[in-house]
Amino acid sequence: MQAATATKKNISVIPAKQAYDRTIRPQMKTLRVAAYCRVSTLQEQQETSYEAQVAYYTEKIKSNPNWKLAGIFADDGKSATSTAKRSDFQAMIDACMAGKIDMVITKSISRFARNTVDSLINIRKLKEKNIAVFFEKKDFDTAESPVLRDFSAP
DSSP states (O other): OOOOOOOOOOOOOOOOOOOOOTTSOGGGSOEEEEEEEEESOOOHHHHHHHHHHHHHHHHHHHHOTTEEEEEEEEEESOOSSOSTTOHHHHHHHHHHHTTOOSEEEESOHHHHOSSHHHHHHHHHHHHHTTOEEEETTTTEEGGGOHHHHHTSOO
């Protein structure tokens, strides 16, 4: 009989990617919430809308005991056709990627980005970090969307 020789194998442990835990109730965790506001022109009527959006989201976030204001990001007089030229939008995405924001709220999908590719790229980026985007006008939360789960991989 031959004696079996045991060879020692090197094993590398790869940590699991943290998944979004939907079992954590929002009232148990204070979310760092940021708002994104935008108007596309510098006309006086739009300026009033811009100021109203900033005031509205500041009050909305501060009045929710489960939310902590992580910032109001607002691009004044910027078109939504490209996110590249919107400095506050880029600053918001950077803050999200740096782990400073848990959720973004905005009035509508068109306020976030009119360019579908820009929208999907940025929403996917945020979903990878478990950051929800809530679009008030459509009552649409990307964290709970089964549709976006299907589109989460490029």
